[in-house]
Amino acid sequence: MLLKLAWRNLWRQKRRTILTACALALALILSLVMRSTQEGSYANNIENSARFSTGLIQLQDPNFAETQSIDDLLPQSDAFIDIAKQLPDVERVLPRIESFSLAAAADKSKGVMVLGVMPELEDDYSGITSKLVAGRFLKQDDKQVLIGQGLAEYFELTVGDEIVLYGQGYRGQTAAGLYTIKGILHFPVSGLDNQLVYMPLPLAQTLFSTNKQVTAWVLHTKNLSQIEQTVNRLKQVYSEQGKAAGFTDKVNVRDWKALSPEMAQQIAMDKAGGIFMMYLLYGVVGFGLFATILMMTLERQREFGVMLATGLLRPKLLALVMLESGFISLLGIVFGLLVATPILVWFNLHPIQLTGETAQLMLDMGWEPIIPMMLAPWLFIDQILIVLVLMLLCLIYPLWRVYHLDLVTALKGGDHAH
């Protein structure tokens, strides 16, 4: 009964209902698009930086974080890594050597980052062969290297040319070697593109004389949102089970936030800006909504008065007002979702590819120049909840007014009767 009444009441003032619902829908659409764009780019950047540089989690020697020295190593043995592998959430493990050395070709030199990897495993993980712009990908027993495109341009090198690496190896030994370039890789992250030399792990171990040791074990987990738990579990298993093998206190577990704090904080900052903007938007819409609902109730004092006089209980009247507002928000939500969802789905499948200056700007900042959108239920649920909470906030005062309606004045047309 009440439902029907509320529904009919809504359509007595068609225009107002539709406009209010539209305002809500607009706020919902804008916030949804904005938030899903943000979250989408974050996820994309985390994935990118994980796959092509740091990984989601790394096991390192406790000193390595600070020194990044080739002296602070972990064993490359099954006994060591099996402890991590037994965790259900750990999907992949990749051994890597990461160190710096001087590269020289012709009469130029430059400090570069040498990355020693298991080529098949890495390709399987990141599909890095697709980033090859010239030459062929590495095999595990190759004595050749791949270099970043930016670096190749700096040295003016192409496939088949030679490059000298000269640096510091394990425990002060000299690390020097002459390598043929087998291929050139284009990395989306310009910091890497300009200074990366990519070689098979055994070759890197020979270069730096580290034997069967690595600077890091890169772990990939199945679920991006569960990283924290996995990190804690890893710390736990290494301190418990590592005891027998002597690994206690020799392993540092770091997640991507610790590995690239710059990105983590930029994300946090950007997110804060987006959320601020979102609340601002909802604030403005909220004021409009408040005005509408308040007017809707104040205007109808006479009507309410009659209803009360003919025996409607006050709680029921409140329920009626709430139902009406509920309908409006529902309309707004449905309308908003109807518009927003196709947009989000489309851009989720076809991310916007940026071009020109803006793209270059993003590349320079280390971001990939695409704008993917994230489709996640929690994003939708968050926004819908916010709209509902907004509605409730706006209802408090009008409801209070209705509840304390003075019957006599109301029947005369209310305080503001002309």
Next chain:
Amino acid sequence: MLINLAWRNLWRNKLRTSIMLSAMVFGLIGVVTMMGFMTGMYGNMIDNAIAWQTSDLQVHNRQYVDNPELKLLIHSPENVTKALASMPEVKAWSSRFLVDGMVASARSSRGIRINGVDIDDEAKVTPLASKLVTGTWLPIEGRHPVLVSQKTADRLKLRLGSKVVLTSSNVEKDVTGAAFRVAGIFKTPSTGFDDGNLYVRRGDLMKMAGLDGVHEIAVVLNTTSSKIGSHFSNELALQVKAKLEIANKGNLNSIRDWQKIQPMLATIISQIGVSNAIVLAIFMLAMGFGIINIMLMSVFERTREFGVLMAVGMQKHKVFTLIILETGLLGVTGGLLGVCGASILVNILQITGIELGGMAEGVGALGVDTTLYPQVSVLEYFSTFVTVIVVSLFAALYPARQILKLSPVDAMAEKH
């Protein structure tokens, strides 16, 4: 007359008008602060990049720009410096000898750009000498002093007096190196810059590379940061560049202003305006809906009244003007209050600053200081204010039309 009437009408329903005004003030304060924050952040980023990295102008060998080879020195740098010395707008310049190489301690090694600088000149060009974390600026005396960044010092576990080895290839294409002692540790706002640069004396570096000359001359002008008014402009730098080109015989050297050196900075400047406009547009759209709603209500409540007005001979266009005026006045009041509120908040924040200490690494990667001061120009306040009024007027069109569609008789018969 009409204005008076409109103003009074507006205040017949004080509650409703106040709510709408609050919405405007709330939104405007938020939006202006946010725009100020963004402008402040990017402005700071550009200021820092000019102060620490690009200076106002840089001179290189034309080929060196694309292909930084050791041999590609500036052609007759003395001509350039002579020309600079004769220009009143030039404040200082610094000649640098640059080598890409490695820095290694007993603990670790990193790839780095070695900046060989003339001590006195460099101190005038970048704030480096005055912003040391510990130690002193490169001394004239002493064997092979080096300035490293805080970040490099942490990575390589260096303290004042620690020994580091710098290696690079020399002019004969052999790997060469020398030991240096840390004389001071610096920290710039940009972590990327800190990660990739260290400073030694030019003489020491030239000896190590086996070559004499200059790779780069960085020039700063008297008008700091090329800032004219509140807008970033490279106009002055371009004027000096034009004068320098006269001395640049055969076009052998490349002279670039800061926007050319880091095109990213120019892009950012154009981006600030665009992103601020988007923020403002989104907000105005939401506010416009609110105003339409409020005006619709207020107009329909008074349908009968408007009917009477028309019946007693008020022309339709006057009724129309009345409604437009009401909304316009609402917009002006809201806009004024909002802009005043926003400017008070922004002025407070300009004194206190916004602390971003917890995000030190994130802002460091962008080259931004950890305390930010929002920047809002008078023009921005004004354009925000105008936008509010324009949006209000547009929002009034629909409700006003609805009334004019009715004939006086129907309007007077309207009940609610």
